[in-house]
Amino acid sequence: MATSCIPAPCFVHGLYALPTHSKLLSSLQDKAVNAMPAENPSTSLTTLKALAVASLVTIAAAAAVIWIAVSQHERQLQSLRTETVERLGRIRANIESTLNGSLTLTQGVAATIHAHGQLTDAEFATIAEQLVGSRRDVRNLGVAYGTVLRQVYPRLGNESAIGLDYRQNPKQWPKVEQTIQSGKTVVDGPLPLVQGGIGVISRTPVVRPSTPGGPASYFALVSIVIDLSTLLDQAGISAPDVGLNLAIQTNGQVFHGDSKLLEQNPVELDISFPGGVWRIYAVPASGWPSDWWRQDPVISMIGLALILAVAATSFYAAFAWRHRTRLYESLRESESRYRHLLDTAPAAIVLHRQGRIIFSNREAVRLMAAHDPEDLLDRPVLDLLHPDYHSVVTDRLAALKAPGDEAPPLRQKLITLDGRVIDADIASSAVMIGGELAVLAIAIDTTRSVRAEAQRQAILDDLQRSNDELRQFTSAASHDLQEPLRQVATYVQMLERRYGPVLDQDGRDFIQYAVDGVIHMRRLLHDLGLYAQVKAAGAPLKRLEIGPILDRVRESHDDQLRRLGGRIDHDPLPPVMGDEGQIQQLLNNLLDNALRYSRIGVPPRINVSAIRQGAFWLFRFRDNGIGIAPEYQSSIFDVFTRLHGISQSQGTGFGLAICRRIVERHGGQIWVESEPDQGSTFLFTLPTA
Known part of the structure; x- marks a missing residue:
């Protein structure tokens, strides 16, 4: 069958060489029997010989007991270390599974953006909610288009992060720049989080053509923040029955547990994940066994030397055999799960070497309309590809020269065994199989999505x-x-x-x-x-100075300002990227609105100011007019909306609607804060120049 081409994980191969000690016991017994002296007619001589033999046997037995005790102590220590490694391995597997499961969420979002381009906020929220699900260790998932963070999930509590320009953040920009330049996922941490606690940050770049058919270039950055404490709790590292003292280290620094544990001869394993490796250390909670002479006193063992040796050795042999059997069964179960995971994966998985298929899972068989894996085994890969993609795929495969090399997802057309043409997103990576370089390809059927x-x-x-x-x-x-x-x-x-x-x-x-x-x-x-x-x-956006534009708007209203006794003040205003005519229309409409709804007998006072918010300037246009009742504040930017009950209103109902449309055309937002008889403040954002 084709599935036989997949080897079991090689790290289990060394578990079948556990030593046994039955030959050692037999050798000691034989030596003891052979050392017994023959009887002699001479009583004294016999006594002396008996004493000598007894002494020799006693010395030999004592030496054997000491040797056995030392050997037994070392075996127990090794057994405990093996058990500790096994338990630590389960913890390591839990951490890797949880961590990798969360870190690879960025690849799912990145693949979607690569395929479809920039996501709307609603699309991003839906995708993020589906991917994150009930993962408690995920603090947030974000997408930056260019270098500006545009989308964050969950949005609640992370609103202030939206609009963050990584280039303006010296703490995050080096890692972001490294990710963009490398084109690969970069994991940062563990490191202290601004929200509190310790976290891990994974960033995955999205590279796609800026124009159809054009060269691929950096487009977006998907990042995820994982809470380390929650991650470790989910992995069971703090469970009361774990029975181990643990420490985790990265780059020479211990970020979990006591660094003194590294001085206690701990067992250690590597925790691997995309973009990094941690090392986890463990010793039993009760510590390693004490020295052999404290554990098995010589005086107690001299009287029961052979019995205790036989019992201890027999028991240890049985325990070692049972332990080895259990490890063997665990290996078989692990390999079975490994094969089952591949065969039941929802994506089509194919391994090919030197251009010919050596393995295909169940989904690949279904996707290619084959009857069983044998139909695909040893078949040339290019036979399953549409001829239009032969040169592209050949170049992609030629770039996979070493284990770990990856080819990002690419939409291709496949030809099934029954002659149909289907669409699929295919990602490839180089792996070592049987000491030879092979290519692992993962394909997802996108025929329906392409049609949709x-x-x-x-x-x-x-x-x-x-x-x-x-x-x-x-x-x-x-x-x-x-x-x-x-x-x-x-x-x-x-x-x-x-x-x-x-x-x-x-x-x-x-x-x-x-x-x-x-x-x-x-x-x-x-x-x-x-x-x-x-x-x-609208005209193309260009760098504009807001101050001169506001001055022109004020001059056009000089007669009305003098008649009302009004005054306009403004702080130094920053330059923005905008359409000059539309920005002037925006300020003109806001000034018209402020003067139209001024309080009778109260000279209008208008102030304009701005503060920086990430990639935007937040402008405040404040007046001391009649204000706006709360029930109207949510609708005043709609077309044909005017304040009810205001007899002096001569507006058309378009002024503020035009303001909103102008601001939105510039990529910003506009809203109002107001109380009746206290004036109104119109707030809007415009992009920085």
Whole structure:
């Protein structure tokens, strides 16, 4: 069968050489029997010989007992060390499983971003929630596009991290830069966390073409923060029945346990994970056995030398045999689990050497429409690939020159044994099998997702066309309706001039209402056109100085400010990346709003300031006007929304909606903080220059 090509883990091969001591016992017994003297007729001579033989036997027995005691002590120590290694191995396996399971979450997110590009916040939250699940050791999972952290899960409690530019963080940037330059996952830690405790940080870069068919380059960085204490608790290291004193070390520094334990002749194992190795040390909780003469006093053993030797040796032989048998069974179970894990993996797994398949799991058999693994065994790999991908795959395989070399996931087309063409994401890595270099390929069927993505893109294209047509219609309508309205206003005003003297007050009021209505409608159409063109007709973003723009806006409102006795103050304002016309429109609308809703009899006081927040500037536009009731604060940025009950409002309901659209076009956010009769503060963010 093809599965026979996978060897069991080699670290168990040495467990079959445990020594036995039955030959040693037989040799001692034979020597004792052969040393017994023959009887002699002479009593004295016999006595002397008996005493001599007894002395010799006693000395030999004493020497044998001492030798056996020493040997037994060493065997017990070795047995205890073996048992300690076994128990430590289980702990090591738990830590590796938990740690690797959490660290590789970044690869899942990275693979999704590599395949689909930048994720929306909702997509990221859904993927992160599915991946993290109930893992208590994961503090947070984040994605930085470029060098700016854009998405964090869970978001609650981590809001302040969003927008962090790693280049501005001297503590994290060196490791981030190392990750980006290496193109591989880099693990940092254990190290103290800002939130408290000790943690491990894994960062995985995402490399993808910036344009379809273009060269691959760095695109994003996926990071995960793992709480070390929770990780170790989940691995059972603090369980009351663990029976071991432990210490864990990395780079010569002990970060868990007592460093003095390293002076107690501990057993040690390596904890391996992507990007690093820890070393774990252990001694039994009760310590190693004391010196042999304290454990087995010579006086007690002289009287029962042979009996105790036989009993101790027999017992130890039985124990050693039982221990070896248990290790053998454990090895068989471990190998069975290893094979079962490969065969039941949800991804197709294939091993090939020199271009020919030597192993395929159950999912690979299903994916390629084979009947059993034998159908794929010894088959050339290129026979299963679409010809369009032969050169690409050949180059990827040629780059896998040493164990550990990896080829990142690449979407390819496969040809099944029944002739169908399917899509799959395939990642490869070089491994050693039987002393020879082979390639481990993992494939995930993406046929359905590719089809769904094509359908989704078609829907998005239709939606984009509809939006474009709607914007064109809105722009045309707002422009083409201006002229009829102008004519209506002109003729109504002509009626007023010609027939005003013969009209009563009601007639003149009616004419004024008509003129005001036309003027209001023209303002509505003008603002509607502005709203529709914010995104469609915006200029490219460039470096802007906010101060001069604010000064121009203030000058355009000088008459109104003098009439109201108002004043505008501002702190030194920073440069931003923006569309000059739209930024001026934003400030103009906010100033219009502040003056329109000023308190009667109170001169308007307006202050503009800004503070840095990561890659953005947070601007505060504060006034001392009538304020906004809480029930309106969540809706004032919607189209056609005006404050109810404000008789002096002459707005169209577009001003703040245009503000929000301008800010969002610049990648920022806008909101309001206000209390009635206490004024309002409009806060918005713009990208730094």
